[in-house]
Amino acid sequence: SRFNLSETARFVISLGIDHVDINPFHVLGTDKYTCLGLESPYTQMSSIKKHDLSRAKEIFEELGLKVTVGRMM
Numbered sequence: 001s002r003f004n005l006s007e008t009a010r011f012v013i014s015l016g017i018d019h020v021d022i023n024p025f026h027v028l029g030t031d032k033y034t035c036l037g038l039e040s041p042y043t044q045m046s047s048i049k050k051h052d053l054s055r056a057k058e059i060f061e062e063l064g065l066k067v068t069v070g071r072m073m
Helices: 002-014 030-035 050-062
Strands: 019-022 066-069
Touching: 002 050, 019 050, 050 066
Parallel strands: 019 066
Antiparallel strands: none
């Protein structure tokens, strides 16, 4: 939710951090569990939509953070 992201951004800023990298969740590793005979913990989850990812980036930037997506610093 917008509130949760805004509060997260404020918390990050309070720690003196000025840059975040958003690593989008995806379910690409689910098949690995199946191959190993294990149940994937991600079966109830779905990948983030591009619109939602863009909105999260905007919220963080509006509060003054520098944001990259998927950079994995």
